[in-house]
Amino acid sequence: MANKTTIRQKPTITTRTRTGDSNDARPRRTALSRDRIEVESLALIEEVGIDEFSTRKLGQRLGCEAMSIYHYFPSKAHIMDALADRLLAAMPTPDPGLSPAMRLRGFAQNWRTLAVERPRIFPWLSLHRRNSEIGTRMDDEIVACFYDAGLSPERASLGFRVLGYYVQGAALDEGSGYANGTSSLRPLPAAEVAAHFPRVATIARYSDQAHFDTMFELGFTALLREFGLE
Amino acid sequence: MANKTTIRQKPTITTRTRTGDSNDARPRRTALSRDRIEVESLALIEEVGIDEFSTRKLGQRLGCEAMSIYHYFPSKAHIMDALADRLLAAMPTPDPGLSPAMRLRGFAQNWRTLAVERPRIFPWLSLHRRNSEIGTRMDDEIVACFYDAGLSPERASLGFRVLGYYVQGAALDEGSGYANGTSSLRPLPAAEVAAHFPRVATIARYSDQAHFDTMFELGFTALLREFGLE
DNA sequence: TCCCGCATCTTACATTGTAAGCCACGACAC
């Protein structure tokens, strides 16, 4: 989707003669930095969506040319990587004093919250391997909950995955409403759904935050019980 | 990632003078059709990945120019839509004679199988809203299992979602190994993981099909039980 | 004053989706 009926932009006429502007009101743009680039990237992504997130638009928002960004990151993929790490790093670690089950609940809660607060980047993040140092550390803290609860390495590994499946699915759903990502170009009109698939139509009635919370708890505790935690 | 150290292609010199070629050995390429375009699209995506899937590469594979495809589909998004419907339509419907729980197991199995058989398109599909007619029908058949088991509309809706969360997460994981999608550009080397995060390293030991199956069953039956099926 | 290096910009190119229009060929009317 490269074309979008856009208006040709004026070629910017870079006012390099900044020096001649004796008034030193310092309209000097904030200097670039990895940090600023990351912050603005996250903001831009939530604004325009991850598909429309481009280095040129980012440059515009930063007040620089697209290529200037490459002085701080060798590629767009490196930026994305940094964003993933930044989001993971920003997640609070559940209080180590809590029970394993409660800590797991905390991790799950964090993940679900992230899905809701950053719905445009979250689907990407959740499909991105968490195998950077910081992501691995987070996984380690999660498995640790199962070990702390006295599970064998095998049971702990299974628990990590099984609970993870559930949390992942829940967060993806909650983050973008009933379903995620692109939609069918010719979706069945709601009226048709109501008429022909009343059961499907009914599901939508339970899509508020309250239901998401109790629904999540329902499955989560069932799985915790399965592993003897709680 | 548009640039890829490619070699400039020869400009094809379209041999329009096909008529002069008296030998009518009919090297005439198979005619285009929606069906053929869909089939080749699916094949191409599994070959090169969904990001590298372009109308030009598709044209090459079909033996036509990219724009010829637009005679059959108004846009690439429409192709993707058709692929989603085709994949859903190809999924076998579990025998209606089976118990609701077993039918649900069948749907889940289908989904997981698809994830493994078409790993390159599956993550996209699973984030694509299933709100075309055919997708809605499938959802309806799934909720129907809960109704058939005697659940109230509310409980059925919750069950649909809760079980769905789990299946979705499981399929995404199984389809691409321990995690999905792009990977960190500087992943922690396995040796580092083994040294500093032995618990995480252990998880990988349970990533074969046998473990996936028992692991999946474990959580799935726990959730079924929670809803009183089985 | 000269020079150097860092940060930023310019230019350029391959690749993408796709709008707009062209053109060949077979089917039909006469």
Place this chain on the structure above:
DNA sequence: GTGTCGTGGCTTACAATGTAAGATGCGGGA
């Protein structure tokens, strides 16, 4: 036969993308 036309494909063109390669300006040390 000779129009005429629609169908199915092709050509060209353009905006947008990531990014390689190199130019350019500025500030600071010699």
